[in-house]
Amino acid sequence: MKWISDLIDLILPRYCTVCGGILSPGEQDICLNCLYQLPRVESTRMQEIEKLFWGIIPVERAASYIYYRKGSPYNNLLHKIKYKNRPEIATRLAIAAAHELQESGFFEGIDAIVPLPLSKKKERKRGYNQCDYIAEGLSRVSGIPVRKGYVERTKANETQTHKSKEERWSNVEGIFSVTKPWVLEGQHILLVDDVLTTGATIASCAKSITALAGTRVSLFTLAYSCNRI
Numbered sequence: 762m763k764w765i766s767d768l769i770d771l772i773l774p775r776y777c778t779v780c781g782g783i784l785s786p787g788e789q790d791i792c793l794n795c796l797y798q799l800p801r802v803e804s805t806r807m808q809e810i811e812k813l814f815w816g817i818i819p820v821e822r823a824a825s826y827i828y829y830r831k832g833s834p835y836n837n838l839l840h841k842i843k844y845k846n847r848p849e850i851a852t853r854l855a856i857a858a859a860h861e862l863q864e865s866g867f868f869e870g871i872d873a874i875v876p877l878p879l880s881k882k883k884e885r886k887r888g889y890n891q892c893d894y895i896a897e898g899l900s901r902v903s904g905i906p907v908r909k910g911y912v913e914r915t916k917a918n919e920t921q922t923h924k925s926k927e928e929r930w931s932n933v934e935g936i937f938s939v940t941k942p943w944v945l946e947g948q949h950i951l952l953v954d955d956v957l958t959t960g961a962t963i964a965s966c967a968k969s970i971t972a973l974a975g976t977r978v979s980l981f982t983l984a985y986s987c988n989r990i
């Protein structure tokens with residue numbers, strides 16, 4: 762019923778999350794112009810992301826989709842996903858990312874997708890875990906199942922914002938535990954988070970998974986926060 766959505770657009774215009782312009786029928790979340798300029802993380806930078814984990818955990822593959830840069834209007838996407846009850850944006854972005862990753866063979870050999878868990882308290886307060894929605898998008902394209910509820914966050918870490926690099930790493934040590942190890946054992950797990958900054962939190966979770974017999978881990982985050990560029 763295209764005329765209905767056209768009519769709704771006329772009465773209740775929808776706006777681009779990035780530039781604030783009115784969306785045309787057929788555009789979702791982002792206008793075509795902003796979509797065209799989406800700040801994609803270049804494939805040449807993937808090794809830099811993998812390097813963050815060298816000597817800490819063995820990572821098979823790591824990828825991020827877009828940059829999270831200070832002052833960038835594209836950060837609105839992540840803000841809406843995380844704080845404004847719009848997690849479906851995460852699924853749509855993850856679907857777009859997954860189509861590109863599929864072509865590069867990123868999903869080959871991966872058995873399950875595990876969304877990084879929030880603490881129970883935080884998930885209750887927010888009403889959802891945005892990482893579940895990212896995992897859902899990746900799963901829809903790759904066909905790899907999502908395994909939820911087998912890893913949990915046992916401690917809610919304090920904010921990492923004002924901590925030094927060393928403090929950030931020690932602050933998240935041992936905050937995750939695998940509740941049903943037999944489900945994940947021997948598998949290649951793709952662990953999923955929203956934003957990669959120092960990598961400390963996702964590395965801590967990956968550590969609890971790679972401690973299981975025969976388990977390997979790859980990482981995907983929707984955004985890569987890199988203020989050096």
Ligand SMILES: [Zn+2]
Pocket residue numbers: 777778779780781782791792793794795796
């Ligand atoms: Zn726009």
